[in-house]
Amino acid sequence: LKRDSKFAEITPDHVKFFKELLGSESAVIDGVNADAADDLEPFNSDWMRKFRGHTKLVLRPGSTEEVSKILKYCNEQMLAVVPQGGNSGLVGGSVPVFDEIVINMARMDKIRSFDEVSGIFVADAGVILENADNFLQEKDHVFPLDLGAKGSCQIGGNVATNAGGLRLLRYGSLHGNVLGIEAVLPDGTIVNDLSKLRKNNTGYDLKQLFIGGEGTIGIITAISILCPQQSPAVNVAYFGVESYEKCQQAFREAKGQLSEILSAFELMDGRTQKILEKVVSKKLPLEGEYPFYCLIETKGSNGDHDSEKLQNFLEHVMGEEIVSDGVLAQDQTQMAELWSCREGITECLGHWGGVYKYDLSIPLEELYQLVDETRERMIKAGLLGDTDEHPVVDVVGYGHMGDANLHLNIPTRTFDKRVEKELEPFVYEWVAKRNGSISAEHGLGLTKKPYVGYSKDETMVKIMKQLKDLFDPKGIMNPYKYI
Numbered sequence: 059l060k061r062d063s064k065f066a067e068i069t070p071d072h073v074k075f076f077k078e079l080l081g082s083e084s085a086v087i088d089g090v091n092a093d094a095a096d097d098l099e100p101f102n103s104d105w106m107r108k109f110r111g112h113t114k115l116v117l118r119p120g121s122t123e124e125v126s127k128i129l130k131y132c133n134e135q136m137l138a139v140v141p142q143g144g145n146s147g148l149v150g151g152s153v154p155v156f157d158e159i160v161i162n163m164a165r166m167d168k169i170r171s172f173d174e175v176s177g178i179f180v181a182d183a184g185v186i187l188e189n190a191d192n193f194l195q196e197k198d199h200v201f202p203l204d205l206g207a208k209g210s211c212q213i214g215g216n217v218a219t220n221a222g223g224l225r226l227l228r229y230g231s232l233h234g235n236v237l238g239i240e241a242v243l244p245d246g247t248i249v250n251d252l253s254k255l256r257k258n259n260t261g262y263d264l265k266q267l268f269i270g271g272e273g274t275i276g277i278i279t280a281i282s283i284l285c286p287q288q289s290p291a292v293n294v295a296y297f298g299v300e301s302y303e304k305c306q307q308a309f310r311e312a313k314g315q316l317s318e319i320l321s322a323f324e325l326m327d328g329r330t331q332k333i334l335e336k337v338v339s340k341k342l343p344l345e346g347e348y349p350f351y352c353l354i355e356t357k358g359s360n361g362d363h364d365s366e367k368l369q370n371f372l373e374h375v376m377g378e379e380i381v382s383d384g385v386l387a388q389d390q391t392q393m394a395e396l397w398s399c400r401e402g403i404t405e406c407l408g409h410w411g412g413v414y415k416y417d418l419s420i421p422l423e424e425l426y427q428l429v430d431e432t433r434e435r436m437i438k439a440g441l442l443g444d445t446d447e448h449p450v451v452d453v454v455g456y457g458h459m460g461d462a463n464l465h466l467n468i469p470t471r472t473f474d475k476r477v478e479k480e481l482e483p484f485v486y487e488w489v490a491k492r493n494g495s496i497s498a499e500h501g502l503g504l505t506k507k508p509y510v511g512y513s514k515d516e517t518m519v520k521i522m523k524q525l526k527d528l529f530d531p532k533g534i535m536n537p538y539k540y541i
């Protein structure tokens with residue numbers, strides 16, 4: 059990848075313009091006039107420490123008008139930009155590749171309104187997901203998205219990546235929940251589509267292009283979203299299961315018997331749980347060891363009703379030997395403890411140095427088969443083993459089974475070209491053959507840029523490019539990424 063010479067290099071004059079525009083000292087991190095490498099570092103490197111950009115300028119606007127003026131100027135001056143939320147993305151989309159200016163949204167963190175009758179919440183893009191959720195919980199509501207990075211990711215970033223998370227099974231995708239978007243186009247135009255309507259059939263639904271657009275056509279500055287009522291009765295169970303086949307049976311039973319109260323169905327293979335045990339000395343909830351574990355959560359409005367359903371379900375799956383052992387959380391602390399067996403995986407996998415991450419949609423029946431085949435491949439290539447000569451530590455699978463979304467992860471001691479060659483295009487071909495998706499929820503960013511063709515045909519890629527050109531004719535928005 060080479061820096062595109064069509065983009066201007068940042069000069070002290072540009073910086074002067076931004077300082078005058080944004081006023082406050084903390085709104086501009088200036089590495090052009092002085093060395094600011096340390097201050098710029100967190101904005102240049104991503105969560106996995108896999109990607110590193112070389113920006114010399116970070117701008118932190120405080121209002122939609124400021125975003126508009128920044129983009130208008132950048133567009134006129136041919137300055138490339140990267141929109142950045144909480145920088146928790148996992149595909150290298152949120153950091154610069156070269157010297158693109160980072161436009162970080164953290165200062166736009168105001169909640170604008172909440173309607174307790176309709177459940178419609180409107181807020182700036184830079185509100186941290188956990189803050190939005192805490193605010194809503196005080197009003198007996200929840201944000202319809204939850205994920206392990208909630209303490210740092212922003213709702214604008216969530217929408218820009220169309221994040222899926224742990225309860226998509228229950229609340230659905232952001233494509234359905236987001237009712238409106240306010241965004242700024244590269245030429246500074248403010249698109250005010252901050253609708254609070256559930257139904258609005260007045261032509262093309264333009265906001266959908268920003269949902270999952272990954273900052274390539276504009277910057278989201280605010281969102282309006284439908285939030286469900288908080289459920290007073292919550293239960294979490296964790297099961298040991300003897301085979302993937304039985305995990306599928308458990309899922310069918312859960313859907314059938316728990317139906318409307320089922321709020322999450324997550325899968326963890328035994329290896330992920332062993333890694334948790336080893337890396338963070340976690341005491342696992344069950345005594346025995348199993349090749350698979352499932353986490354089931356229910357949320358309902360009537361505790362007695364839910365308990366009865368859950369009890370029947372447990373008796374059934376244990377009686378039929380669909381699950382081998384299980385534990386039901388007795389209080390909030392135990393619930394959090396069980397959830398940490400699932401949510402803690404991501405962080406642990408980075409323990410040895412690197413991790414190759416694949417976030418895939420695969421028909422449920424074959425979902426786990428890919429993990430086995432990938433492990434066999436690594437063994438055959440002599441890359442997987444316990445010693446330092448082997449780059450690969452393990453091959454593991456976990457994910458949102460309820461959404462047919464597998465996270466295939468390969469923790470490694472170092473990022474190694476030989477490993478990469480075994481994995482790609484193997485994984486993508488495997489998925490394409492089954493009409494799956496090479497990105498279920500994390501997006502394409504930089505990592506999957508060369509592989510879009512495995513999930514979208516030529517016509518679709520062509521139309522995506524035409525749309526990109528329409529919104530961003532000069533190509534300043536998040537260049538070098540997937541489009």
Ligand code: FAD
Pocket residue numbers: 105140141142143144145146147148151152163183204205206207210211212213214215216217218219220221222223224272273274276277278279404405499500503536
């Ligand atoms: P960033 O990482 O800053 O940006 C992501 C992309 O969006 C970039 O391309 C960026 O340019 C663009 N962007 C950011 N803000 C804006 C904006 N305001 N306007 C336009 N473009 C913007 N993802 C899931 O889907 N499900 C999960 O369960 C999940 N769990 C995770 C757990 C952990 C521990 C971590 C580290 C990540 C996880 N993720 C998950 C990845 C997920 O994509 C992000 O956590 C989140 O959605 C990104 O939000 P962010 O604010 O950090 O965005």
Ligand code: MLT
Pocket residue numbers: 206223400401403404415417457458465
């Ligand atoms: C998750 O489900 O835990 C996230 O998507 C992060 C990951 O893939 O590790």
Ligand code: ZN
Pocket residue numbers: 223457458465499
């Ligand atoms: Zn996930």
